[in-house]
Amino acid sequence: MQRLHIARIAAAGATAAAAVLATIFGCATGPTDDELNAKAAAVLRASFKEQGQAKLDRLTQDDTQKTCSQYSGSAVPKDAAERIEKANLASIKWPADGKYLGDWASGERIAQEGRGMQYSDDPKGAVGANCYACHRLSPQELSFGTIGPSLYQFGKLRGYTDEVRKYAYGKIYNAEAYSACTNMPRFGHSGILSEQQIRDVVALLMDPASPVNK
């Protein structure tokens, strides 16, 4: 029992620790970390059924998802982080007209909207970014989450420059380009928000008239 308890603690720790354990004990402890990852992915695939707009292809990981799953709960190695950031930065589609700022009021609605892409959602219905689930933005909204940093006074603190506007656009479009294995979805890259919706959220952060900057 005691021995198993120790094994459990190791398994419950970081994935890296589990990998170390597997290395030390070799075949004696069962599958290697890679084998375990492959088996987990296969079991997952067999354990879901498509429903509404959510098809089984959502379980097919791209390199970013796969690598970030592997290092979840531990630090991402520098080379992997650089690879992820480079690939995701290259995927960003910037607005053709170079305009990053939309309508902050529309951005506020998008930030409040939690629906979109769930199998229970109407595929033709509203799709939001649910920013408040994780971030503080407008000070009037007290019901905000803390998974991400506070974005209150985002533009005011950083300056209303074209450079910051572009950064905000890129970060919303594909957060993995700036911070590998961030918790934040890739709203543009994954087709969650349109170009105009991203501009509107940028305006919520960067328009001096936005409540975020009051």
Added chain:
Amino acid sequence: MQNMRRKVLKAGGGMTLYALLIAAGWLKPGDAAAQAWNKGAFEAKSLDEALKGFGAASSAQSKDIAFVSTPDIAENGAVVPIGITSSIPRTEAIAILVEKNPNALAAIFEIPPGTEPAIGTRVKMAQTSNVYALVKADGRYYVAAKEIKVTLGGCGG
């Protein structure tokens, strides 16, 4: 619906509670009321209408009515715990009204002699609103109010 809400707001905000209750009534007394249901009062679309449905003559704000185990904020409006106690002698009935609900009157509890004038239940609230505890005691009417804020959170579920 919107229209009605505005009307309720106006009634609630524009008049004092006391004025609202003046000429407002109470349920018709009747001892064989076991199966009676005050349709007029329950289906009334606003607080003052609901109060008129009771047919009471007048009422007064009272410090002898207390809300117990009743939170200031409800995490979910679908279930809001309400506890009301009355220390007014000869309390005969306690009613719960939620000002901004589509139908303001939530419940009437008739308290026979020997039953303590203290009840606990749970109501639904459509939005942040004043909740009124209306007490009938010795043929007179008393009221207390408490604002309960309704929040929603998480992923919207």
Added chain:
Amino acid sequence: MRIHRRGALPVLTLSLMLAAAAALGQGNAVDEIAKYRAALQDGNPAELWEARGADLWKQKRGPKNASLEQCDLGLGPAVVKGAYAQLPRYFSDADRVMDLETRIVWCMVKLQGFSEADAVKGPFGGPDRKSDMEAYVAYITSESRGTKMNVSLDHPKEREAYRLGEKMFHFRGGTHDFACATCHGEDAKRIRLQDLPNLTQTAGAQKAYTTWPAYRVSQGELRSFQWRLNDCFRQQRFPELIFTSDASIALTMFLARNANGALFDAPAIKR
């Protein structure tokens, strides 16, 4: 009256919170919500499910016209008390690891003669249908209230389920790149105003796992742990988790084992 359905993040929230902001800071709001939760503990409608489940458990049903009373939940036939606190576990008769719901399905097939397809029908209740499964779950879990969580990893298949569950917990996918760990991998985080337990740590896993199943006031339904996982994946933008699937059992194993040592305290009542 508007009762909000799942998935909708109502715009209403802003105006309500604006009103609340006038009088209260957020700290107060959190304290008051704690009072709200405390007030709900007084009478938990989950008891209605527990009572229905206890009756159903003894009823003769199915093609074999048998009750589930002889079902072996791991502590031997007809032992219900404390069984849930040791689940999931390896069952030699089935040669696999099973969670409670999977084992109930097994017993419905073996003892009552239901087909597997019939046994897994209607796992979750809704507005127009009561779920017998959720009633069974309410009853069985209530019989472990106050029992210390004691999930074993003695059997190799139990260890494998645990390690697979851990991998799945960290598996990122879907349109939003979410994993369970996205929301439940760090301490002291919140989504909107809801506290998020860190399920990779003992304290967080204990607090969360020992308070499911729960009566969800937002839905007016008792919700099982299978439902909890199913609905988390819905919000993760994954496809639908299949009831009693291997992934659901592995994840349950990971979380239940992490909760070892804590006193089981459900069915609970939650927002």
Added chain:
Amino acid sequence: MKIRATVVGDSTEVRVLMSHEMETGQRKDAQGKVIPAWFIQNVVVAHNGKPVLNAQWGTAIAKNPFLSFKFKGGAKGDKIEITWVDNRGEKRTDETVVG
């Protein structure tokens, strides 16, 4: 119904949970059709056959209603009987003994 009646000092505390949808008549189903109101309208609680509480409810009482109150007197073994009637005319009576 799930009824608990316990002697507390010189009173009896009654706590009851009822299984009922308490549909408001204000909600719509997935197809946009209004779900008709369906709710308990009257609740009568009797102690050894004598009424100790008589309630009228509207649609605003929460789903799976909860009710608690106390009455003077009462002793272990006394009978508590609770009846509800809803707006469809459905009726349910359950009883328990004071514990």
